Each structure stands twice: as C-alpha cells, then as structure tokens.
Amino acid sequence: MTNMWDDRFAQADGYMYGERPNKWIEQNMPALSPNSRVLALADGEGRNAVWLAKQGYHVENWDYSAVGLEKTQQLATSQGVTVVGRRVDLINDTLPENAQFDAIVSSFFHLPSQHQLSVWRNILSRLAKQGVLLVQVFSHNQLGFHSGGPKDYDLLYGVDAWQAILASMKIDYFQEERIILDEGSHHQGEASVISIKARKG
Numbered sequence: 001m002t003n004m005w006d007d008r009f010a011q012a013d014g015y016m017y018g019e020r021p022n023k024w025i026e027q028n029m030p031a032l033s034p035n036s037r038v039l040a041l042a043d044g045e046g047r048n049a050v051w052l053a054k055q056g057y058h059v060e061n062w063d064y065s066a067v068g069l070e071k072t073q074q075l076a077t078s079q080g081v082t083v084v085g086r087r088v089d090l091i092n093d094t095l096p097e098n099a100q101f102d103a104i105v106s107s108f109f110h111l112p113s114q115h116q117l118s119v120w121r122n123i124l125s126r127l128a129k130q131g132v133l134l135v136q137v138f139s140h141n142q143l144g145f146h147s148g149g150p151k152d153y154d155l156l157y158g159v160d161a162w163q164a165i166l167a168s169m170k171i172d173y174f175q176e177e178r179i180i181l182d183e184g185s186h187h188q189g190e191a192s193v194i195s196i197k198a199r200k201g
Contacts, residue, residue, distance in 0.1 A: 005065035009045060017044065018184035019075060021051035022107035024136040024195050028173070029105065032057060032132075036102040041123060042090065042109035046072025046083060052105070053081035060099070062088040091115050095126060103132040108148075108187075110137065110155045120165045127200045133169065135196040139176050147181050147189035157194055169198040 009016065020026075025048055032038070038057045040049035045068050049061040053076060061072050061083055069085035076083045086096055091111060104127050111119060127133060138149035140156045150156055159176055166174065176194050181187040 003064060005044065005063075006067040009065055009067040009071060013185070015045045015047065015071065015075070016184050016186045017047060017108075019047055019050075020183070021048045022136060022183065024193075025105050025107060025134050026051065028134055028197050029055075029103070030132055032102055037100070039099070039101040039104045039126065040083075041104055041106035043072065043106070044068040046075050046085075048105055048107060049083045050075045050079050050081060053083050054079060057103075058084075060084040060086060060101075062086050062090065062096070064089050090119055090123070095122060099126050100128050101126055101131060102128055103134070105134040107136045108138060109135075110150050110157070113154050113161065116157065116161050117164055124165075124169070124200065129200055131200045133196065133198045133200070135194075137194050139192045139194045141176070141192035145189065145191050147191040148183075148187040149191070159194065162194055162196065166196070166198055168201065170201050171196075171198045173197040 034056050036057050038052050038059050040059055040061045042063050043049045043061040044063055046061055049059045053059045063069055066087055072083055072085050137157050140158050142149045142156055174196050178192055181191045
C-alpha cells in the first residue's frame with residue numbers, strides 16, 4: 001500500500017532533504033563503541049542512517065515509506081555501507097522484536113498530538129540503559145516560517161509534550177530554538193525547532 005511519503009519520495013528530484021545528515025545529529029552524536037546498534041527513526045530516504053553507518057555502527061532505518069527505504073538502500077550502496085531497512089507503521093504496528101539500541105536518532109518525525117506520547121515512549125523502550133537519544137523536530141512556532149515541515153498545528157510539537165516524553169530520561173540539552181535549515185530542496189531557511197539530547201538512566 002502506498003502513502004503520501006511514497007509519492008513524495010518517488011516524485012522528488014534526487015533526495016528531498018539532501019544526502020547529508022541533519023546538522024544537529026552530525027554535531028552532537030557521541031562516539032560510541034565500534035559496532036554499536038543505532039536506530040535512525042523515521043529516516044525516510046536515509047541521510048542520517050547512511051552517515052551513521054559510515055561511522056562504523058550497525059544501523060537500522062524504521063520508516064513507513066517503502067520508496068524511502070529503497071532510496072536508503074541506494075544511498076547506502078553508493079557510500080559503500082549497509083543499513084537495515086524495516087517498513088514500520090510506528091503508530092499502529094508492533095515494533096520489531098528483540099530490538100535494543102545504543103542510540104536512537106531522529107530528525108523531523110511528526111505525528112498527530114494524540115499519538116506523540118505513546119509512540120515515543122514505545123520507541124524509547126527500545127533504547128538500552130545509558131543509550132543516547134538525539135532528536136530535532138519542528139515546534140508549534142514553525143507555522144510562522146516557510147522553511148518546511150507540517151502546516152498542521154496538531155502535527156507539530158510543544159515543549160510540554162517533550163517534557164512528558166522525556167520524564168524518565170537524563171537530559172543533556174532540551175531547547176526550543178530558531179535555526180537556519182539547509183537540507184536539500186525542502187528544508188531551507190529560518191525554522192523553529194526543538195532540539196534534544198538525552199540519555200536513558
């Protein structure tokens with residue numbers, strides 16, 4: 001079954017958000033032990049997943065778009081690395097069994113507000129003790145900008161939602177901030193984001 005993201009990724013000229021990783025993830029990813037397991041969550045065409053694989057980690061991309069996962073494999077092959085792609089509906093599907101990760105990273109994974117807490121808590125159950133979480137998402141204030149992201153307030157995040165999601169985490173950085181995006185053709189210009197770095201206690 002196709003979905004909006006299959007159509008968007010298929011119609012894109014190249015990679016919608018570029019082939020480079022999200023800058024927040026690239027600049028804040030700690031050095032893990034070789035062969036650590038890392039989940040690139042909802043990573044679409046695979047820009048973060050492929051970069052992480054190039055750092056020597058075992059990387060999975062869990063995403064709902066079959067086309068995005070195909071493009072992830074193409075990018076991984078072009079860079080000489082391996083990424084395991086799993087097609088997962090993160091709202092409705094049972095998460096893959098026995099998957100535990102030393103780090104979970106995600107850039108701009110958005111879903112309806114009624115699912116934000118339950119989905120993220122489910123995902124964080126797959127983070128190993130002392131595991132690292134790196135996330136960057138658009139905040140509610142992104143509606144005032146034209147640099148990308150959902151145009152539906154309900155699909156954006158409030159600081160209060162993340163306070164609840166991160167309640168059991170050790171927080172290293174948690175900030176709503178304005179940044180300049182330069183990610184492919186679809187993330188360009190000033191943006192309002194929430195940037196997070198945390199660890200599981």
